[in-house]
Amino acid sequence: MSGGVTHQLSGRRALQFFPRRGTPFSVLEFLLLIVCISLAGVGLPQNLQDVAVLTFLWAGLALAWNIAGGYAGLISFGHAAFFGIGAYTSTILFVRAGITPWIGIWCGAVLTGAFGALLALICARLRGPFLILSTLAAAEVVRIGALNWASLTGGPEGLSIPPVPGVANMVFASKATYVVIMLLFLLGVYAITKFLEGSRYGYYLFSVRDDADAASAAGVNPLAVRTAAMALSAGLTGIGGSLFAQYFLYLDPTFVISPEISFQFALLAAVGGLGTAIGPVLGSFLITPMSELLRSYLGSQAAGLHLVIYSALLIVVMLYFPGGIAGALARLAGRRNKP
């Protein structure tokens, strides 16, 4: 297998949680790609387009989270802060200064990337639950800040983007356009993830995640590697946030920067399989449509039932398939037994 170096470093049992690198492209990936493009291209019924938009967007965001959480081992429960900062940056630039979101998105990405790097540097010494709690606390600081800085963010009333369709406004009348945009976002993040896996920097990431001491003995700077991974992950999450804002046309801090959003990124990635490129995609493709459809069918009769089913599933998957869906599939295919 190509991940021989990482394999040898991953001697400790705890690290088996992160599967080793797979083959360059699998049949599954091609199948998913074809399904996505045909979904986007052939056109879906109106009510399913919404589900497709969310599925693609969440898959892209879970992949972005996975760069920090799965590849660098920086389990962050504060990614909602990046999501929110990205969304607010492009929206504020657009609403208050008239700058087109096509430019605003990149401003948001740079700003969130910088914030991600800062957070990684602040939390450099922290591991495990301490890192989780610190990122959670940092996101809460951002949320409360956004809630109270009303002159900039609109405070609790939120911020609306005028629903005037137009390419320059990045607001579209048809949902099909959004399906395509989200699919492009998903494919972009997926391509970056795949590129990371095969690159020299990807190997640095794996080595730092699996054993930071051994990595630094081998000449890798763990701090620099981690900071870059967090910045990349944060920047991509910021782009996702801007796209979210352009789709919903409304932002308020209690939703956009809520811990639930952070948990969502992490859960989708974990259910799908941490540290794999296909995992977060599978996670989102399974869970997002399921919870959206359950919500629309059950929502009126039993508030919360879809989340009961979802969370019960999550507990079972985490306890009995800690490698997520991707890990379970790999085990099924017997790939793990190969040396």
Added chain:
Amino acid sequence: MSTFGQLVLSGIFIGSIYALMSMGLTLIFGVLRIVNFAHGEFLMLGMYGAWAITRLFGLNPYVAAIAVVPAMFLFGAIVHQLVVRPGLDKPHLVVVFATMGLSIFMQNVALMIMTADLWDVAPIFSRSVTIGPFYFKAELLLGFVVTIVCTFFLRWLIRTTYLGKAIRATVQDGEAAMLMGIPVPRIFLITFAGGSALVGLAACIMMPLFSVFPTVGLNFVLIAFVIVVLGGMGSIEGALLGGICIGVVQSLSSYYVAPAYGQMFYFILFLLVMIFRPNGLLGQKGAATIGIND
């Protein structure tokens, strides 16, 4: 000056209630290193229990503790066996996600059964307490007393009893503890269940002060984690100190800066402690890394 004194004292009292709520997590997260994200929902369950007993039998919530505390002990034991234990031999992330799933599960079951309405109980004491120039709700003062008693009791339990020594030995080196004849799995079970029972007690003390609703735990779970880490993982008196710090910071910043910023300040305080003193205020050196495999 008297305003300042009133604020500090209120902060100490409310902080001690936070500390009481965190005592259970000090056992579960601080001592056993189990990241229980459902801790807030344990509190929510205890509060619904206290509320239901008050409502059904016309008892006061403090009396309800007689039933709620053992029930929460049992509940904790069940959760430990079903959700926590299968994940203990796996990386800590598994338990993090499993308890997070449990948290979403409990919130939404509560939403389905109890709806999103806020429930509360009538005030217990008709008069507030006067100490010199300061006024307090009597419920707060009672909470403070219970917290102090609990702190001393737990400190004694952890430091001197056989059970406490067995718990500490288990955490320091599970294998060695097992070789010494300590029933490690049972110690985990008892400690986890004991932590849940403590949350049940906190819920009964908090019921007259706060309303209960399905997501009430979210407001408290982060404070609880902050307090446990701030005090130094597993340090009982540290948790008391951490709770009081949070209470005073919240009370002062709410008055002098703006109410909305109260929470922000204690998260910033937490981040500062994490950056400069990761072992917490009273934690021993290296406490932050014992029993954590990353």
